[in-house]
Amino acid sequence: MKAVYLIRSLAVFFLLVPFTSHAQVMIAEPAKELGEIYENGGKITTTFTLRNPYPVDTIHILNIETSCGCTAILTQDTLIRPNSTLELEVSYDPSGRLGLFVKSIAVETRTGKSDFSTLYLKISGNVISETALVKPELTQLLDYKVAPIYFYPITAFDTSYLDFSYIISFVNDLTYEIDFYQFTTIGFEIGVSSQKEIETLEYLLNYSRAKLLREFKRRGFFVSTVFFDEPVFKIEEIPVWAAARIKVYSSNFNTEFEEESVVRISGSDFVENIDMALDHQRFNMPDYETLLNEVNFEMLEGKLFMNSRLELRGVILTPANVSDDERQKLKNKLSKLLFKRLKKLTGITKENVSIAFDSLGVHPENKYRFMLWDKDDEQDQQKYRFEVKEDVITPPLLPTFKQSMLTRTTLDTTSQDFKHFWKNLVLNYQAGHAINIVIESSVSQIPRNAGDDNLVIARKRATEISETLSQLFKNETNGGELNFILKPVVQGPGYTPQLKKLVDYAQYEYINLIPTTHANGNDKDLNPQPYQVNFDYYFNGVDTASWLFDKFATYLAAAVEQDGYVELRIESSISKVPVEHDLPNEYLVYSRAYESEKRLRLYLRRKLIDDNRILFTEQRYLVQGPEYDGTIPILQFRKFQYVKIVPQKFLTQE
Numbered sequence: 313m314k315a316v317y318l319i320r321s322l323a324v325f326f327l328l329v330p331f332t333s334h335a336q337v338m339i340a341e342p343a344k345e346l347g348e349i350y351e352n353g354g355k356i357t358t359t360f361t362l363r364n365p366y367p368v369d370t371i372h373i374l375n376i377e378t379s380c381g382c383t384a385i386l387t388q389d390t391l392i393r394p395n396s397t398l399e400l401e402v403s404y405d406p407s408g409r410l411g412l413f414v415k416s417i418a419v420e421t422r423t424g425k426s427d428f429s430t431l432y433l434k435i436s437g438n439v440i441s442e443t444a445l446v447k448p449e450l451t452q453l454l455d456y457k458v459a460p461i462y463f464y465p466i467t468a469f470d471t472s473y474l475d476f477s478y479i480i481s482f483v484n485d486l487t488y489e490i491d492f493y494q495f496t497t498i499g500f501e502i503g504v505s506s507q508k509e510i511e512t513l514e515y516l517l518n519y520s521r522a523k524l525l526r527e528f529k530r531r532g533f534f535v536s537t538v539f540f541d542e543p544v545f546k547i548e549e550i551p552v553w554a555a556a557r558i559k560v561y562s563s564n565f566n567t568e569f570e571e572e573s574v575v576r577i578s579g580s581d582f583v584e585n586i587d588m589a590l591d592h593q594r595f596n597m598p599d600y601e602t603l604l605n606e607v608n609f610e611m612l613e614g615k616l617f618m619n620s621r622l623e624l625r626g627v628i629l630t631p632a633n634v635s636d637d638e639r640q641k642l643k644n645k646l647s648k649l650l651f652k653r654l655k656k657l658t659g660i661t662k663e664n665v666s667i668a669f670d671s672l673g674v675h676p677e678n679k680y681r682f683m684l685w686d687k688d689d690e691q692d693q694q695k696y697r698f699e700v701k702e703d704v705i706t707p708p709l710l711p712t713f714k715q716s717m718l719t720r721t722t723l724d725t726t727s728q729d730f731k732h733f734w735k736n737l738v739l740n741y742q743a744g745h746a747i748n749i750v751i752e753s754s755v756s757q758i759p760r761n762a763g764d765d766n767l768v769i770a771r772k773r774a775t776e777i778s779e780t781l782s783q784l785f786k787n788e789t790n791g792g793e794l795n796f797i798l799k800p801v802v803q804g805p806g807y808t809p810q811l812k813k814l815v816d817y818a819q820y821e822y823i824n825l826i827p828t829t830h831a832n833g834n835d836k837d838l839n840p841q842p843y844q845v846n847f848d849y850y851f852n853g854v855d856t857a858s859w860l861f862d863k864f865a866t867y868l869a870a871a872v873e874q875d876g877y878v879e880l881r882i883e884s885s886i887s888k889v890p891v892e893h894d895l896p897n898e899y900l901v902y903s904r905a906y907e908s909e910k911r912l913r914l915y916l917r918r919k920l921i922d923d924n925r926i927l928f929t930e931q932r933y934l935v936q937g938p939e940y941d942g943t944i945p946i947l948q949f950r951k952f953q954y955v956k957i958v959p960q961k962f963l964t965q966e
Contacts, residue, residue, distance in 0.1 A: 337371055337392065337421055337431050338363045346437035347532050349406050351673070357403040360433055362419070364392040374428075375420040378402070406439040410629055410673025413437060439673065441627055455576035456492075458485045460561035460568070464554035466736055468512040469920045470708040474523045483527040485573040486562060490528075490537050497564055498524065500543040503550055503557035505728065510545050513556055515918050517543060520560070553735040555711070589624070593681035597630075600649055603682060607650070609657055615686055616658055622665045624650075626684040629675035636672070643669040646682070709876060710736045710827035712924040718821045723777060725784070733825065737785070740829055741792050747785075748795045748828045750877055751777055752927055756820035757807045770800035777823055799879075805902040805933050814899045824924055828876025838870050840959035847953050853907030854955060856915045864957070865912070869921050871959070877925040879960035882909065883932040887949035889940045901933045908955050929960060 339362055349356050364371045371392040385401045392398045402417055417433040461482050463473035473479070489496040500517060504510060521540055528538050541563050550557050567574070592598065592606040616622050628643055647667045654660050675681055713733035715724060724730060741747050753774035755766050778796045785794050803820040805811055843864040845854055854861055871878040884905035886897050913923035937952040938944065 336423065336429050337419065338365050339431070339433070342432070343434040343436070346404070346435055348438050348440050349404075351406050351410055351439050351441050353406070355403045355405045356437075357401055358435060360400045360402065360417075361397050362392055362400055362431075363397045364394055367394050369423050370394060372422045373398075373419060374422055375418075376400075377418045377420075378415065400433075402433070402435060404435060404437075410439050410441060410627070411675060413439065455574050456488060456565050457567035457570055457574040458482070458489075458562035458565045459570045459573045460559050460566055462557065462559050464551060464557055465516065466553060466708055467555050467711045467922065468509075468516050469917075469922045470555070471516070471519060471523075471920055472706060472708045474520065475706065479523070480527065481573075482560065483524060483531070485575065487528070487531060487533065488575055489562065489565060490533055493564075495537045495539060496562065497539045497541060499541040499561050499563045499566075501546065501559040501561070502543055503546045503548040503559075504555075505547070505550055507547065509556060515920055519920055520558075524560075552731050553739055555732070588683060588685050590626070590682055590684035593629075593675075593679050595679050597680050600646065603646065604649060604653055606682075607653075607684065609653065612654065612686070613658055615688070616660065616664070619688065620664065622654075622660070623687040624665070624667045624684055625687050626667070626669040626682070628669050628672050628683075629679070629681040630673075631678040631680070632674050634674075639672045643672060650684075706832070707830040709830050709872075709922065709925075710740065712827070712922055713825040714822055714924050716818070716822050717773065718818050723780060723823065733827075734784075737794075737827060737829075738788055741785075741789055745829050746795065747792075748797070748876075749778075749781070750797045750799055750826040750828060750927075752799045752801065752824035752826065753777070754801050754803050754820050754822050754824070756804045756817040757802060758817050759807060766802045767800055770802060771798065773823065774798040774800050777825075781825075799927060799929070801927075801929055803928065803931055805898065808898070810896060811899060811902070814895070815902065824927075826877050826925055826927075831872075831876035832874055834874055838867055838874065838961075840867060840871070840962040842956055842958040842962060844954055844956040846950060847955075853904060853911050856911050861915075865915050865919065867959070868912075868916060868926065869919050871961070872921050872925045877927055879927045879929045881930040881932070881958045881960065881963070882928055883934065883954075883956045883958070884908070885934040885936060885952055885954050885956075887937045887940070887952035888935060889946060889949050897935050898933070901935055904955055905931060905933060908957070912957070 339360060341360070344358050344360070346356060346358060373390040373392070383403050383405075385403070400417075400419070404413075404415065406413075414434060414436040417435070419431040419433065420428070421431065422428050459482075461478050463476075465471075465473060486496045486498070500520070502510075502513060502517075504513070525535050525538060529535060548557070588608075589612055590603070590607045592603060612622060612624075628639060628646075630639055630642070647669065650667055651660075651662070651665065654665060669684075711733045713730055715727075715730075725734070737747050737749075751774045753770045755770045755773070757766065760766065760769060775798065778794075778798065781796075782794055785792050804817055805815055807817070841864070843854075843861065845858075845860075856862075856865075868878050868880075882905050884901045886901040886904070888897065891897065891900055909928065913926060916923050916926065934952075937949055940949070
């Protein structure tokens, strides 16, 4: 046990600090997230505990450098004595720095006479204006009902509903339950048309839970305050175009009788926001006349008439590339123009008005935003803590349809899966979208009785299917047209009497219909690189936990979103060294490729990518290298042991 503990401790140590031959500083938390902090709330501090784990060496701290905005102070001297700790207090001044920030602290150390090293620490957070976004002082929750939300994903991979603003509103409503009761519990009710649909929705539900948790974390709530009930599944009739009906609700305060949630606090209704005289934002800097035209001067005139004085407060946020000097000039000029317009409209003097843009900062979305309000409106009002975003929805990719052609020569248009696939095509065409379909027609390596070429058979089958779909679509849409890309392919290992007993050739006899409608089509620089892994002799398939594989899978996911599908070639190689007595190497080289394909598809399903959109256009199974006679060292055969997966786009770019 002591040996294991030592290895794990050293592993953590090597990850956290640069490796040298002598002792270095250890730290459990090299990065700290400070969350949301108020701009005018004064400096915020956090403490890093530096530890010298060694029994002899003393570590000398030579220098501490911080990036702009933060200060690091040692609470003791500059020596970390053997087996001791030292506190490093870091403070950050958020004044004038609205928006997200990440700051670094470099701690330079010396051990002995010549062993120098640098330890990097980090703090991050989000500076918000307590003037524009005020957290209400909650005293009593008199009436609290949370309206559920419903959505109908069109596939088990459809996450588009998570971009709707009602998700944001739903989370905002639940934060009041945490404020008063210290936790909230969320339930899922899923309606499906058949039992087989339940398993396919598992990854979508996991993604939905993670999305909701991220929204709570963005608001500063600990994930330990959010609980999820076990999902409830119901067999029911749902629209033919949908994969399921999903209801998300508050387990403790759900109401089926309200379209919107009811939140009443301390006997007074919830007030959404203060009256803003100006709230304007855009990506490009507006001209000053446009800004002035956005100001509600009529409201300001009414306030001046009632109070004989205006005390205006404001916020200006700009993209990160705008300097502090430019923000100051922008503030000064806008203040002068506002006063000039007010004077022209009302005859006001400087004694009766003050205009202060006392918050200048960086917009987290790299926009320009200008806000202005009367200071009197800040008093005695409840405000939303969070701003509801406008709905910006990316339409999801349409359902695919895959059917075995082992015992059929035509599509089964009466199946529920086909009806689901087809209804989405029709509805999207009626909504004005062009319908593009890739037809993957796959046949195995089994020889045909007539001696026909298997690739010719696959191409003929794809052509017949496209003609059938075209006629069916014209009949249903009064002449509508489908666009096709045919992808005939022959898959699986060569057909031999020995492999016939080991390989399921039937799995390669299928038709796969892949709509590419709503693929975003962005010609991004996706850098399609091959994935290759070399291995020893007892290898089952690719390691999906590796960083290199995750990087490759991330490319595949982006390629599917861009084009609607991705084409791959797989090459599996094995040496001629015998591995198993009862299995030939010809089967082992195939089984390694087959297992690697399965793991790749499952990994992408977990990323909510429809694996029907992954096409293997070529499969190579190689048994190569010199004959093994026992005289050549076995390590020299390792170069013939590999699996390589190559994106088609990589080959076309070469």
